Amino acid sequence: MTTDTSSECYHCGLPADPQSQYHAVVLGKDRVMCCPGCEAVAEAIVDNGLEDYYQFRTEPAAQGDVNFQNTLSKLSVYDDPALQEDFVYDDGAHKEIQLTVEGITCAACGWLIEKQLARVNGISQVSVNVSERRAAVSWLPDAIQLSGILNALKKIGYTALPFQPDQHEASYQSEQKQFLKKLGLAGLMTMQVMMLMTGLYFDLFGSIERETRQYFYWVALVLTTPVVFYSGSTFYLGAIKAISARTVNMDVPVTIAVFGTYIAGLKATLLQSGEVYFESICMFIFLLLLSRYLEHRSRHRATQISANMMQYIPVTAQRLDADGNITACLAKHLLPGDKVVVKPGDTIPIDGRIIEGSSAIDEAMLTGEFEPVIKQVGATVYGGTVNQKSTLIVEVHQQLKYALVNQIIRLQSTAMANKPKAAQLADTFSRYFVVAVLFISAATYTYWYWQGNDEAFWIAIAVLVATCPCALGLATPSALTCAMARLNKQGVLLKRADALEQLTTISTIALDKTGTLTEGKFSIVQSWYLTGQDPAHLFAVAASLEARSEHPIGKAFSCNNLLTVSDFAVNIGGGISGTVSNKQWHLGSAAFTGTDAQTVPITANVFLTCEGQCLAAFEVADGLKPDTAATLALLNQYKLILLSGDTQRNVDSLAAHLPLTTATGSLTPEQKYRAVQQLQAAGEQVMMLGDGINDAPVLASADVSVAVGNANDVARNAADVVLLSDSLSAVPALLDIAARTRNKIRQNMLWAIGYNLLILPFAVSGLLLPWMAVIGMSLSSIIVVSNSTRLLK
Structure with a gap:
């Protein structure tokens, strides 16, 4: 065994005394550590058979905890059940938690954490999101405690704490800043290197001495190096992650192309022989970074959500004790059997059962339907809904974290975790393409070397450069970037680019009703007046009565000629009554007014009677958006399925005016979710359009989900595509651009592969010089980008 005499800590890279008492054997060598924390971390990594981490990593780890043992003992505080109430979800057999993990520096960290926790007895599932520095962990509480999980992470150098939602936006902002720094550097250096090298290639500087030319090469090398090692690091980390997972993605050929051309140029500069092509490296990295940045920005704009995803969950409650006293408390502290007082206008703090009072409850945040639901004694109410009319006393059924609104959010998370993702077509091609190019390059070098050709190395480099997957690497992102730019102009934001590919496979479109197909407000669809009566007077009577009502239906009766109303009364769930012009009037349902x-x-749901006689009737409904029928007519090649929480009667009435395949009403959020699951199980590819929190689970479970412009933040977060406008007219355009984008990607890939097959014989035979290969590679990329820009027209 050899000893490492480095003056830096092998684990974290900080200065360390070579004579330090802290050591660990890693990869067959005795390594110097700077502190007991780093020593403990390194030993834990080695003891668990995970020392490959030190080979995969691209940056030093965070320094271990100097007060390592004290820190481990302090973690036991997280085992307190009271402390876990806010962030641990108990589903019976398992417990689940989202952790913020400090110290993650690269993809290898995610690999290390997953491998380490998978070895810990009692942990059922681990998923690490490297970019967001988060880990989702599920464990058996009888086998291990939360502190044991945090200890396991601490032993390999990572500090984990319960996830705080407000860090989500900060993560996006940090990632965006990194993109801008790398993109700015690549763009600046690309301009400089392009001007310098173009002048050399075409001898724009006139006849210059060899030493001066070599000086320009060194300048280009210096300018290119930070682009390669800093700006291009995004691709290398992705490639390392893919390779460590024993797979290949698009970052692998990009990495090979960059380092292949960079090393070839470096060698040419050092040997003062041959051409260099640093400008191609800079341009390649710049274009790829630009497309990824635009994709990242579009996704970020589409997920402009509040820091707290639980904004619909109540915070406080008014608890009623056994002596009749009312005290304020946190809703999360309520237990089954507690009683709470909910006054008119208050948010119901928790799921429970009404034991006193009756009222109209606004459940729009759960059902998506704005019409209040009448609740009597014994009825179930849900946390987050709003009491509109009378004071209620509610008996608590279950704790807040098990409330329906929390179940919806958890169901959304589960659906998003199981979302099917189509692989990029380019990934499939590049997996074989890269291997083939490397094999051919190696074979070419071997052949010319045994032939005694001094240019064997450069011929092999020419093969690698000429067939470099630059065009293949740009084939997909350039088309997607142009498609997203075109969609952005039409008010459509994509949160994930591969949704465009999945849109081309859609066979069924599922739609929510209220707020998606309809305007989200009541209007009078049709009216009837008894012959011989004055319609204007009857409507003025109805509008005068409704003006005194707080029911949303009243907004449909708008009139500037209101009459005086006396003896006004409200019958919850029935209608309203009052005296107008010395006559007693009733306005409401057929049962309330005594009307057959x-x-x-006409098909009416609101009736106006005077002293027992029906004088007018109205069909009041949530009207269709002006372009709904025309838009659905353009989508007639798909199965159109309506899934609504509204009553079946209202759904049938709406469906009669639209080209729908089926229309189902009275569905809960979970029933909508199951309906889409059944369609997918039957082989259908489903796109879902919705707007409410109740649509979040079904949006997350669909193959592609679309949130309309008036959607709330939860629905927007669950969706893959966000329409900035309330109109559905952008949906046909979205599907059309998706189809065109798929065709452009295929054309680009066919050209990229065709070009490589065409140029390969010339490169292998030695007829193609490196500078010719650079021009060919650049021209191929330009053709691909130009073809993609046609999507903007």
Whole structure:
């Protein structure tokens, strides 16, 4: 065994005394450590058979905890059940938590954490998101405690704490800043190197001495190096992650192309022989970074959500004790059996059962339907809904974290975790393409070397450069970037670019009703007045009564000629009554007004009676958006399925005016979710359009989900595509651009592969010089980008 005499800590890279008492054997060598924390971390990594981490990593780890043992003992505080109430979810057999993990520096860290925790007895599932520095962990509470999980992470150098939602936006901002720094550097250096090298290639500087030319090469090398090692690091980390997972993605050929051309140029500069092509490296990295940045920005704009995803979950409650006293408390502290007082206008703090009072409850945040639901004694109410009319006393059924609104959010997370993801077509091609190019380059070098050709190395480099997957690497991102730019102009934001590919496979479109197909407000669809009566007067009577009502239906009766109303009364769930012009009037349902709906020649749901006689009837409904019918007519090649939480009667009434395949009403959020799951199980590719928190689970489970412009933040977060406008007219355009984008990607890839097959014989035979290969490679990339820009037209 050899000893490492380095003056830096092998684990974290900080200065360390070569005579330090802290050592660990890593990769067959005795390594110097700077502190007991780093020593403990390194030993834990080695003891668990995970020392490959030190080979995979691209940056030093964070320094271990100097007070390592004290820190481990302090973690036991997280085992306190009271402390876990806020961030641990108990599903019975398992417990789940989201952790913020400090110290993650690269993809290898995610690999290390997953491998380490997978070895810990009692941990059922681990998923690490490297970019967001988060880990989702599920464990058996009988086998291990939360402190044991945090200890296991601490032993390999990572500090983990319960995830705080407000860090989500900060993570996006940090990533965006990194993109801008790398993109700015690549763009600046690309301009400089392009001007310098173009002048050399075409001898724009005139006849210059060899020493001066070599000086320019060194300048280009200096300018290119930070682009390669800093700006291009995004691709290398992705490639390392893919390779460590024993797979290949698009970052692998990009990495090979960059380092292949860079090393070839470096060698040419050092040997003062041959051409260099640093400008191609800079341009390649700049274009790829630009497309990824635009994709990242579009995704960020589409997920402009509040820092707290639990904004719909109540915070406080008014608890009623056994002596009749009312005290304020946190809703999360309520236990089953507690009683709470909910006054008119207050948010119901928790799921429970009404034991006193009756009222109209606004459940729009759960059902998506704005019409209040009448609740009597014994009825179930849900946390987050709003009491509109009368004071209620509610008996608590279960703790807040098990409330329906929390179940919806957890169901959304589960659906997003199981979302099917189509692989990029380019990934499939590049997996074989890269191997083939490397094999051919190696074979070419071997052949010319045994032939005694002094240019064997450069011929092999020419093969690698000429067939460098620059065009293949740009084939997909350039098309996606142009497609997203075109969609952005039409008010459509994509949160994930591969949704465009999945849109081309859609066979069924599922739609929510209220707020998606309809305007989200009541209007009078049709009306009937008894012959011989003055319609204007009757409507003024109805509008005068509704003006005194707080029911949303009242907004449909708008009139500037209101009459005086006296003896006004409200019958919850029935209608309203009052005296107008010395006559007693009733306005409401057929049962409330005593009307036989069959005697009215229209399909009505609001009736106006005077002293027992029906004088007018109205069909009041949430009207369709102006372009709904025309938009659905353009989508007639798909199965159109309506999934709504509204009553079946209202759904049938709406469906009669639209080209729908089926229309189902009275669905809960979970029933919508199951309906889409059944369609997918039957082989259908489903796109879902919705707007409410109740649509979040089904949006997350669909193959592609679309949130309309008036959608709330939860629905936007669950969706893959966000429409900035309330109109659905952008949906046909979205599907059309998706189809065109797929065709452009295929054309680009066919050209990229065709070009490589065409140029390969010339490169292998030695007829193609390196500078010719650079021009060919650049021209191929330009053709691909130019073809993609046609999507902007």
